[in-house]
Amino acid sequence: MAKEHSLDLIAIGRSCADLYGQQTGGRLEDxxxxxxxxxxxxxxxxVGAAxxxxxxGLLTRVGEDHFGRFIGEQLAREGVSTQGVIADPQRLTALAFLGIRDPDTxxxxxxxxxxxxxxxxxxDVDPAFIRSAGAVLISGTHLSQPQVFEASLQACRIAREAGARVIFDVDYRPVLWGLAGRDRGDDRFVAHEGVTARLQEALPLCDLIVGTEEEIHILGGTTDTLAALRAIRARTDACLVCKRGAAGCSVFAAAIPARLDDGLTGRxxxxxxxxxxxxxDAFMAGFLRGWLRGEPLEVCSDWANACGAIVVSRHGCAPAMPTWVELQAFLRGGDRPFRLREDAALEQLHWATTRSGRYDELxxxxxxxxxxxxxxxxxTGADPARLPAFKALALRAVDRVAGGDPRFGVLLDGRYGMRALEAAADHPYWIGRPxxxxxxxPLAFEGSADVATELASWPYNHVVKCLVLxxxxxxxxxxxRQERQLLRLHDAARKTRHELLLEIIASRNGQIDDHTVSRAMQRLYDLGLRPDWWKLEPSDSAAAWRNIERTxxxxxxxxxxxxLLGLSxxxxxxxxxxxxxxxxxxxxxxxVGRTIFADAAEQWLAGRIDDAGAIDDLAARFAALVEAWRAARTHGAPADREIA
Incomplete structure (x- = not known):
């Protein structure tokens, strides 16, 4: 009986913060x-495989610094095990600056x-951690330093002894072997016998080897691709995969044939x-999704090529990786634009299935x-300059009730709530901002005349809240007029990677019935708007809520x-x-806001209660609504229970 592993794959090696130029079509200098x-x-x-x-899981080191913490937090959000991510207090996290100049540069x-x-x-190689996975992945660039080389091969040996498989991504970057100028990070090939000899030491341990034609050349020691493949085959029985860009890939499970196209060719x-x-990297993730699950090599190749095609059309590396749902939608085909990032349906699916966190309750x-x-x-005659202090008290009240539970949150503005927004960064709570x-x-925006410029100054975890009457x-x-503004906002939020909450209040503009709100929502959906959240007026009509849910x-x-909003x-x-x-x-x-804070704010601004009294009042009222909500969800409270 095969051993059950807690992980399918442990990747070993480079982990850095990518700083990607947001302007395209020019030099990195510009x-x-x-x-x-x-x-x-x-x-x-x-990340892609997850x-x-x-x-x-990942085995690597990061600095005990802001970028290292960012990597750890993001990996956790992506569902990648961080058990093997070691914080190094002596060294900084690596950085890479990247740009997009033209289709070839x-x-x-x-x-x-x-x-x-x-x-x-x-x-750093914990045998128990390595044995917890069905496969390990090493990369060629990480073999350029002696101690990292030894660590990588040690992990491979432990994996093989435990019956796990070893994958080798040739991943050749000449600059990281000292073979190209420091400004030549995009160079893909420099022939070097020493590099070839070092990389070939890993071959007897491998079950799967993946590389571009240039990477096959450095691994095989010749720029003749077929000859290089035969040189590799002489040292390993591993399945060999040659990535060929737009032409797909060629896979060789056994002997190397006379032509590349005579191998198993993925479309x-x-x-x-x-x-x-x-x-x-996306190609590798797609191939491994099939290979580690026992799919035929044809299927592995299709998934790999599709993942590569999706990512090659987008900005960034890790964030561009498709999800399983997205990959399946892409493979179903249909009429897709050549500029794939203009496929609105696919981009919406990517956005919706890569958001971090899940909220069953908020x-x-x-x-x-x-x-x-x-x-x-x-x-009350109070100075508005006191308002930031009260909003900071509101955050403390939330924290008292929530106790660190991420199912709680705050809505705070940048005009009077900035100090509280800053403090909220140290808490795990959901944060919304108007x-x-x-x-x-008609709807108008606060802040910069250009809404995208305004949102670009907000931390990414601030959910954009927009109330529209x-x-x-x-x-x-x-x-x-209002729809034009909402379309601008929706586009800006997506480009700045902020979630969007749309708050609809229909009762101020006319009579409402069981279909009013769902009709308003459908109109916005028909325009192409897909807010991440809706904030809607309270209603005791079950029919109205069923219509909303169906929409x-x-x-x-x-x-x-x-x-639900409160409307006082x-x-x-x-x-x-x-x-x-x-x-x-x-x-x-x-x-909910004024139902909770109105009395406490008036009393505090008038000087009739102090900070502690305001927090007590806010926390008690907030906790009462939390209890009422949870009772409603579980049917656990009498229908006419009075809320204190």
Missing amino acids: MLSFAKYVGGSPTNTA RLGLRT FPLVFYRENCADMALCVE GFAVEVFNVLGAG MVLAVDHRSQFEELCRQ IELPGSC CHPDDADELRE IAANDPHCRGVV APEEELAASFRAAAQVPIVKGFA
Whole structure:
């Protein structure tokens, strides 16, 4: 009976922060801003394979620094085991600066002087961790340093002794072997007998070897591809895979034939090459998804080529990796644009299936109000400069109730809530932040005149909340103006990688019935809007909630869900709406504000209670709504229970 492993794959080697130029079509010297992703070939493959459903882990070192913590946190979000990620207090995390100039030019500069991942050593190889996986993956670049070479081969030997398989990604970067200038990180081939000899030492341990034609050349010691393959075959019985770009790949499970095309040839996919960086790691992830699950080599090749085609069309390496759901949709075919990143349906599927975290429940204290707090200041004679302090107290109240539970959250604005937003960064809570100008109808945005520029200054974990006062029967001019704004916002949020919560209040613009809100939502879906969250008015109509759920299911089955707003309703009314909404699974919780904070804010601004009193009041009211929501979901409370 085969041994059951807790992991399918452990990738060993490079792990860095990729800083990707956000401007394309120019020199790296002329790029002004950079997007930050996890990077390094084995790390990318671990992420890609995890997205495809494999249980993956990583053995590497990162610095005990901000970038190292980023890599660890992102790996955890991707579902990659970090048991083998070692924090090195003596060295910094490696960096790579990358750019996209034209279809053939991708400038790349490695910052890897005495970096953490190149300090991996034999002592870092935990035999129990290696034995927990059905396969290990090593990469050629990591074999360039003696101690990393020994660590990698030690892991391979342990794996083989345990009956696991060994995969070798040739991953040749001449600059990291000292064979090219430091500004030549994108060079793919420099012949060198010493490199060939070093790489070939790993061959007897391997079960699968994957490389581009240039990488096959360095591994085989000749620029004749067939001769190189035969030289490799003389040293190993491993399955050999030669990646051939747009032509797909050729796979050789046994003897090397007379022509490359006489091998098992996996089909290619015709897409525009936007960015070759990362496509090989995606290829490896796709191939391993099949190979480690016992699929025929033809299927492995198809999946590998498809993953490479998807990633070559996108910005970035690890974040561009497709999910299993996305890969299956791509393979089903259909009429896809040559510029694959313009396939709106595929891009939506990618976005929706790569969001981090899952929310089966979400309970939010909303204190993002601005005009309402300004009115409270006028009523009490308080200085608005005190408002940031009160909003910071609200965060402390949430923390008292939540106790670190990520199913809780806060809605905070940047005008008066910035100090609280900054403090919230140290907590695991969901964070929402408004973008709309309070009370605007037609919708207008707060901050920069360009909404994308505004969102670019927000941390990525701030969910963009936009309240729109709209009704399906609004006049054409009003509706069209608001829809143009929402389309701008949706596009901006996707480009800045922020989730979007749309809050619809229809009752201010007309009469509502059981179909009003679902009609308004359908109109927005028809425009191509796919918000990650909806925030909707409370209602005690079960029929209205069923209509809302059907609308979401028909248009965006990957939607995160709905949270209920409060509209200053008394707690008893909210509890009644909770009981109706909680029976609909798409409703995940609530984001309520004035029902909770109004009294405490007035008392605190007037000086009748102190900070501790305000926190006590806020926490008690918030906790009561949490209890009411949970009781509604479990049917555990009497229908007319009074909320204290």
